[in-house]
Each structure stands twice: as structure tokens, then as C-alpha cells.
């Protein structure tokens with residue numbers, strides 16, 4: 307039988323990520339595919355390598371960031387989202403006073419920082435959001451993350467001046483045509499520009515993508531992983547693709563190999579040793595212990611839902627969203643227990659970026675690798691994928 311000596315082996319790829327002080331060369335798409343296809347002992351080796359690297363870079367502390375979903379109004383109609391424009395559901399907006407009070411509560415429950423998230427809701431102008439961010443910071447919350455969709459540079463600068471430290475904006479998929487098909491109100495380039503503008507405004511950048519978009523080959527996922535890595539993010543938030551029933555993409559099946567969702571997270575840790583990586587809520591919709599597993603293969607952030615109970619059922623972006631009948635105190639209590647059960651501890655600081663200011667030069671390997679550069683935030687090129 308003919309042997310293919312050029313095929314990269316799992317262990318030879320993992321070997322490159324053993325020393326976090328030296329940034330490993332970016333793998334090729336073929337190598338990422340090899341990791342995504344890992345089975346049995348190879349898969350266990352991938353998870354162990356990611357967990358080991360996580361321990362040596364971001365440590366055992368888990369940052370707990372409370373999410374407040376403050377408005378389910380949205381002018382967009384993304385093909386999979388339960389609160390898209392035109393969905394048949396009761397809409398709500400928390401008042402600014404309610405949002406600030408809830409943030410204060412979250413702090414009392416043990417969340418060091420809060421994430422303020424909404425649909426694309428124009429009622430929340432930059433002026434209103436700035437007042438809220440300022441009030442939340444004045445209430446003693448050491449860091450605030452906004453997640454309110456694409457906004458122009460001028461607004462991002464205002465958010466930064468008001469005390470917004472971080473911003474989440476997922477690019478969802480690096481395939482432009484696919485992006486356009488499932489996000490009819492936006493383009494990939496608009497999100498790309500906003501991510502670049504966040505750097506310009508001096509805000510820590512979080513982004514990520516949906517794992518397992520229906521009808522896409524595994525190479526699309528490999529490209530998303532590599533694109534995400536090229537962004538050199540402070541925070542990487544990814545989750546399984548779960549379409550809400552009643553949306554155009556509702557009912558699309560999950561990936562046959564469920565482990566691919568987890569392998570993706572492990573690979574992201576290997577390629578992004580210093581990024582904050584949350585175990586996102588959607589992993590618990592995939593499996594009851596989903597978030598625990600992600601914390602054991604590279605993640606270091608947990609984001610309990612601290613939205614007031616009366617609004618939770620109205621913010622179901624995807625089916626089987628966990629914790630919709632809980633309240634914030636219960637969610638944070640549960641998170642404490644889960645973290646302790648894993649032998650980890652809750653972090654005490656604000657959990658700002660750990661990404662080195664000037665990363666060591668990364669050598670190009672294959673056509674998908676980033677060209678060698680200084681690697682710091684200002685120099686990072688948000689190149690469009692091919």
C-alpha cells in the first residue's frame with residue numbers, strides 16, 4: 307500500500323504549539339483540516355494540548371462577565387435569528403435606569419464586568435448608550451463591553467470616551483457570498499471595517515463566527531478559523547450554528563460529527579494563545595455540559611445571563627437557549643459551582659486583554675498564512691479571505 311509521507315500528522319502539528327513564548331507558524335488549511343478531522347486518541351491529544359496551552363498562557367482563572375440583553379428590537383433580518391425583524395414576538399427595551407440597576411446587581415452577584423447586548427436598535431443612539439456606559443462605570447463596574455452591531459467610527463470613539471473598554475462584533479463567516487445570503491441587511495466589508503475602526507478607537511476587540519453553517523464544506527470552517535486568527539483578537543467568541551425555527555434557516559441539521567464544534571474551539575486556543583475565549587451559552591444548547599467541556603479545552607471566560615427574568619424568553623436568538631427561566635442570581639450561582647467543579651477559580655480583576663502588544667514575527671506557511679509583520683494591533687491587516 308502506498309504511504310503518503312507528506313500528510314501532516316496530528317502530533318507533528320500539535321508539537322508546534324508547545325511553547326507559548328514563541329508564536330507558532332500559522333498552519334495551512336490542510337493542517338487545520340487534519341485537526342478538525344481528528345478522531346479517538348488524536349482528538350484527545352488536541353483537546354489536551356489546547357487545555358495545557360490555556361493553563362500556561364491565560365491561566366486557571368475564569369473571567370465571569372454578566373450579559374444584559376437590554377433590547378430585542380432589531381432592524382435586521384438575519385436568516386437564523388429568533389429576534390430578526392418581522393418575528394412574531396413581544397418587543398422590549400429596558401430603560402437606561404433598569405440597565406444600570408441590573409449592572410449593579412450583577413456586580414453584587416460576583417460579575418466583575420458586564421456585557422451590554424441588543425439587536426440593531428436605533429433607539430439606542432450613541433448619546434443614549436454613552437450615558438448608560440458612563441453610569442455603569444460610575445456604579446463601580448470596572449469594565450464594560452458593548453455588543454450593539456455595526457456602528458460608525460465616530461460613535462465608537464464616543465463609546466471609548468464614555469468608558470467602553472471592549473466591543474463584541476462577530477464576523478459570523480469569512481465567506482463574503484455566504485455572509486450576504488444570510489445577512490441581507492449588511493455586508494462582510496461593513497463588519498470588517500467596523501472591526502478595524504474599533505482598533506482605531508482604542509477599544510479591545512472581540513469577534514468570532516458560527517461553527518457549522520449548513521451546506522458548507524469543512525474547508526469553509528478551516529478558513530474561518532484562520533481568518534479569525536489573522537484578526538489578532540483580544541477576545542474570540544464562537545458558537546455552534548443553531549437556527550431558530552420559523553426563520554429561513556430553521557431546521558437545518560447540526561454537524562454529524564458533534565465533536566467538530568469542540569475541536570474548533572481547541573484549535574482556536576492553539577492558534578490564539580493569549581486571547582480571552584468564552585465558553586458561549588450556545589454550547590449548553592448543544593450538550594448539557596457543553597460550556598464545561600469548552601472550558602476544559604481552551605476557554606477562560608464564562609458569561610452568565612444576568613438579564614431580568616421577565617425579558618429572557620423574549621431574547622431567544624436560537625432554540626433551546628438555556629437558563630431562560632432563571633434569574634441573574636441563580637445563573638451566577640450556577641456558574642460559580644461549575645467553575646469550582648472544574649477545579650478552577652473566578653478571576654478577580656477586570657480581565658482586560660492579555661494579547662502581547664508586539665507579537666513575535668509569524669512566519670508564513672502556505673498560501674493562507676499571514677505575511678510576516680510586527681503583529682501589533684495597529685499593524686494588523688483585516689485582509690479579506692479569498
Ligand code: SF4
Nearest residue numbers: 380382384387390425
Ligand atoms: S443576529 Fe443580531 S443583527 Fe441579526 S437579526 Fe439577530 S439580533 Fe438582529
